[in-house]
Amino acid sequence: MDPNFGTYQLGEEHEALREAVRALSEKEIAPYAAEVDEQERYPKEALDALVKAGFAATHIPEEYGGEGADSVATCIVIEEVARVCGSSSLIPAVNKLGTMPIILSASDDLKKQVLPAIASGETTASYALSEREAGSDAASMKTRARLDGDHWVLNGSKCWITNGGVSKWYTVMAVTDPDKGANGISAFAVHADDPGFTVGPKEKKLGIKGSPTVELYFEDATIPADRIIGEPGTGFKTALKTLDHTRPTIGAQAVGIAQGALDQALAYVKERKQFGKSISEFQGVQFMLADMAMKVESARQMVYVAAARAERGEPNLGFISAAAKCFASDVAMEVTTDAVQLFGGAGYTRDFPVERMMRDAKITQIYEGTNQVQRMVMARNLLK
Structure with missing residues (x-):
């Protein structure tokens, strides 16, 4: 045996990062999690703590700050924040989603214009692909963009925009050539101050209530011509490429929420007594805990493998990224539901965090592609 065998083992720097983010999350984020959910307010404390520690947008390359x-x-980072607060974990997660199209496809000048402000924590970024009638079928979007001299003019709307209204930069997909289908969609960097751009009211949601979800409206919204991301007609390809890199982050969020619920359940069953002994001594409870932990660990490993493959820039990321997001989010829903069950009646109250975790887990099965769409993606990759 070789204790230094490194395959399938995180490096020391990754373990040190986990310790640092966990300590910060428990001290600076967890104390506000219930209040953030109850008041449906943006987790400013989490943003400040993450920015100060350099964890709000860790993925941005060094050359852009x-x-x-x-x-x-x-x-x-996302997993450890999600372990205590799902809403707060969307700060680093959506910063990556909003900026990944720029990192992948934008000109160097546009990267220099947008990325440093996200890296410094001056603002955050959001991603605008979906529309009311173009969710899973995103290619059927109606938002239009036309070139008018040295400006692009956008008209239409986008929905389900995470952290909308807080972010200053938005990556927006719009149709520039209606005759070309998905190949007629382009991507743009839109700033909150651009004329003709407005943000709608917040959605009233089941979970992740601390992260605002809004509609965006474009009424002859004008942006400089050089704010197009990549060449005209490449936007939808960039969007799909982006999701290959960001679906593992939703898997990470799901793993974190599930781990948080498991940790809460473990602590509770050790303390809770029925029939004269701790309920942790009952085999039925032990089997539930074993299954929960087994599934969380399986999901974690799949997420890390998907992330590592994306980091290497491997081709054909579609299957593993979809699988990681799909499996981890299904696990999160199952584990949080079991955690509520283990708490019994107490788990159904807001006196304990597992009901919040169960509500927060649900969205991980829906956004960045429903799990039904993930299965379609996986099947297509298997069959092609």
Whole structure:
């Protein structure tokens, strides 16, 4: 046996990062998690703490003022924040989603214009692909963009925009050539101050209530011509490429929420007594805990593998990224539901965090592609 055998083992820097983010999350984020959910307010305390520690957008390359962290490290940050507060974990997660199209496809000048402000924590970024009638079928979007001299003019709307209204930068997909289908969609960097751009009211949601979800409206919204991301007609390809890199981060969020619920359940069953002994001594409870932990660990490993493959820039990321997001989010829903069950009636109250974790887990099965869509993606990759 070789104790230094490194395959399938995180490096020391990743483990040190986990310890640092966990300590910060428990001290600076966890105390506000219930209040953030109850009041449906943005977790400003989490943003301030993450920015101060350099964890709000770790993925941004060093040449643009970022930490240059790898994809696995970014997943660890998101996972550890999600362990205590799902809403707060969307700060680093959506910063990556909003900026990944720029990192992948934008000109160097546009990167220099947008990325440093995200890296420094001056603002956050959001991603605008979905529309009311173009969710899973995103290619059927109606938002239009036309070139008018040295400006692009956008008209239409986007929905389900995470952290909308807080972010200053938005990556927006719009149709520039209606005759070309998905190949007629382009991507743009829109700023909150651009004329003709407005943000709608917040959605009233089941979970992640501390992260605002809004609609965006474009009424002859004008942006400089050089704010197009990549060449015209490449936007949808960039969007799909982006999701290959960011679906593992949703898997990481799901793993974190599930781990948080498991940790709460473990502590509770050791203390709770029925029939004269701790309920942790009952085999039925032990089997539930074993299954929960087994599934969380399986999901974690799949997420890290997907993130590592994305970091290497491997081709054909579609299957593993979809699988990691799909499996981890299904696990999160199952584990949080079991955690509520283990708490009994107490788990159904807001006196304990597991009901919040169960509500927060649900969205991980829906956003960045429903799990039904993930299965379609996986099947297509298997069959092609």
